[in-house]
């Protein structure tokens with residue numbers, strides 16, 4: 093049996109599966125990743141220099157302009173095969189399935205994933221630093237940053253986790269528990285360098301899970317994985333989940 097066949101058999105037999113995704117999963121939807129070269133308007137900024145509380149304090153307009161651009165890009169994008177296959181896997185496994193994502197683009201939810209933990213927040217929401225209120229942004233064409241809090245009137249910030257900030261505690265705990273329980277864990281399209289999300293892979297391995305990595309490039313997580321598929325996310329998930337219900341094209 094090939095390594096791929098072995099992994100497929102494990103996935104078919106598993107009742108508890110945990111998945112961590114990163115920006116690579118949305119690349120086939122046309123959304124640039126963080127650590128590959130940026131193009132166009134934002135090419136001269138490093139994401140690390142925009143996605144921080146210090147950057148926002150220094151120049152909120154600049155940071156909002158970047159988020160508004162990404163929000164419009166994501167709203168116009170569609171979930172791809174990888175998002176759809178992960179949603180189909182959830183439909184089969186139900187409560188045994190957990191999807192933790194570092195992505196803030198909302199594409200997993202639009203593909204129908206519900207057992208979803210958005211560890212780094214969501215681009216389509218704003219948060220009030222004064223009163224804690226959260227609000228969905230209006231449609232991109234009607235959106236003019238900064239949004240004002242409907243409860244207290246203050247200017248709001250993007251509801252995302254920035255460098256140096258804590259992840260939402262409940263979501264992180266649930267993700268950690270799911271990776272510790274998982275029989276099979278998948279790490280898809282992440283460079284595996286941003287903690288604590290990247291630490292989920294190690295937790296799963298320590299607890300005895302079979303770890304599969306999907307990434308065209310090797311990462312610091314590769315040595316932990318029993319199988320590394322050096323392919324695009326959609327293609328690799330297709331190969332892994334062959335024979336499972338593919339599901340129809342969902343976009344909510």
Ligand code: OAD
Pocket residue numbers: 113114115116117119120125126127128139140143194195212253254255280281282283284285286306307308309311323324325326
């Ligand atoms: P990165 O940009 O760091 O990594 C994207 C990964 O996707 C790379 O390892 C690529 O090799 C891989 N990749 C590229 N194309 C792919 C494809 N078609 N299929 C599968 N993989 C592909 O993005 P993340 O790992 O998500 O955090 O970054 C983690 C966090 O750092 C982000 O959530 C964000 C960022 O700065 C915050 O903003 C807090």
